[in-house]
Amino acid sequence: MTGQRPPGGRRLTREARAEALIGVGLKLFGERPLDAVSTREICEAAGISRPLLQHYFGSKRGLFLAVLGRAVERLEQTARPAPGDAPFQTLVPLLTTYFTFVRQHPAGALLASRPGSGMDAEIQAIVQPFRQGTYELVAQALGHDRVDDSVALAVWGWVGLNETTGLHLLERPEISEAKAAQYAALSLFSLIGAALRVRGQPMPADWQRFAEALAEGLPRPP
Amino acid sequence: MTGQRPPGGRRLTREARAEALIGVGLKLFGERPLDAVSTREICEAAGISRPLLQHYFGSKRGLFLAVLGRAVERLEQTARPAPGDAPFQTLVPLLTTYFTFVRQHPAGALLASRPGSGMDAEIQAIVQPFRQGTYELVAQALGHDRVDDSVALAVWGWVGLNETTGLHLLERPEISEAKAAQYAALSLFSLIGAALRVRGQPMPADWQRFAEALAEGLPRPP
Numbered sequence: 001m002t003g004q005r006p007p008g009g010r011r012l013t014r015e016a017r018a019e020a021l022i023g024v025g026l027k028l029f030g031e032r033p034l035d036a037v038s039t040r041e042i043c044e045a046a047g048i049s050r051p052l053l054q055h056y057f058g059s060k061r062g063l064f065l066a067v068l069g070r071a072v073e074r075l076e077q078t079a080r081p082a083p084g085d086a087p088f089q090t091l092v093p094l095l096t097t098y099f100t101f102v103r104q105h106p107a108g109a110l111l112a113s114r115p116g117s118g119m120d121a122e123i124q125a126i127v128q129p130f131r132q133g134t135y136e137l138v139a140q141a142l143g144h145d146r147v148d149d150s151v152a153l154a155v156w157g158w159v160g161l162n163e164t165t166g167l168h169l170l171e172r173p174e175i176s177e178a179k180a181a182q183y184a185a186l187s188l189f190s191l192i193g194a195a196l197r198v199r200g201q202p203m204p205a206d207w208q209r210f211a212e213a214l215a216e217g218l219p220r221p222p
Numbered sequence: 223m224t225g226q227r228p229p230g231g232r233r234l235t236r237e238a239r240a241e242a243l244i245g246v247g248l249k250l251f252g253e254r255p256l257d258a259v260s261t262r263e264i265c266e267a268a269g270i271s272r273p274l275l276q277h278y279f280g281s282k283r284g285l286f287l288a289v290l291g292r293a294v295e296r297l298e299q300t301a302r303p304a305p306g307d308a309p310f311q312t313l314v315p316l317l318t319t320y321f322t323f324v325r326q327h328p329a330g331a332l333l334a335s336r337p338g339s340g341m342d343a344e345i346q347a348i349v350q351p352f353r354q355g356t357y358e359l360v361a362q363a364l365g366h367d368r369v370d371d372s373v374a375l376a377v378w379g380w381v382g383l384n385e386t387t388g389l390h391l392l393e394r395p396e397i398s399e400a401k402a403a404q405y406a407a408l409s410l411f412s413l414i415g416a417a418l419r420v421r422g423q424p425m426p427a428d429w430q431r432f433a434e435a436l437a438e439g440l441p442r443p444p
Contacts, residue, residue: 156387157387159386168374190416191383194409197437198408
């Protein structure tokens, strides 16, 4: 991540330089809040001049938004099930990845997951589609025709729960990402069960079986 | 809420005028985001001059922060159990009040509960203690000595879940506040159950009984 010329003496392309800047931003903004990272520090770490940063991203905040967008993109790529995956097969591994990511980027997680920012429309525009995407992923795995109002309420609540759980994990290093992921996956079905019970409906047998398997800690529930 | 002299011709006291402004702010900021409410509109609704608003709250944002603080204060007062209340007796009524409040102040709820604002330290400073207070209230009802790491994880997640559930209710007018509250109360125990199962621990019998009663929809579970 420096501005030096690569072997062969060619200068970095515009794209490569922007990428390098985003990489520097991921590291710095992942560890410290926006205000605690100076423009000079970014430029020095990336080996570029301040006007070049302005040229690429407009401002420090512009870079920050690009970095947040990239972080969300990375998470979304990880969360995309591979073709042939059975529904929920990837739930625990994906949640483990999510909690690991949160721990690796504490400042970013605090920013993106703390409540309080209907204020910031630009951040909303990045974070909100990620929440929506998470919801869709789970709704698809459950089967869209089985997601009625009650189940939807449970899944939306679960999305919020995972963010808060992630923040809580930052203060509890003794809880492993794997345990937190097992809990989060199991909690999805517990919440669906609660929502259905309020409506007086039983839990479908296949969901129940999956939850039982999760509770028993099988690495790959049926 | 006007600036006219009350009967008797005395002018409003400083405190009464600030109160009137907060009342106007609760209404306007409850319905629309900060940016969509103009300073002129506030002054007209409160019947005061712009310099007077500046004198009391510094700026529109200053009034907004006072309004958010007041909203949180009101919620906290509602959430305080009366002396003699059995633990959890007030859980469903309190959650009903919370969801009703969210529906009455949609813009405020969107602001306070949406993720994305580690950015805004002043809003954090108001919203974060409310989350902490909610956690404490539940931990106290559960019994502090029974709140180990697993149960704490579940309660913290539940705090986030309620905020997301509240936002979801804004889009689903067909779900009543009472049903949502019953679901939210039941989900607390479901989540605790999930957290304990991950640890291989059974659910304590009294919590289990309470959850069963909730599921059956008793207005005042034991």
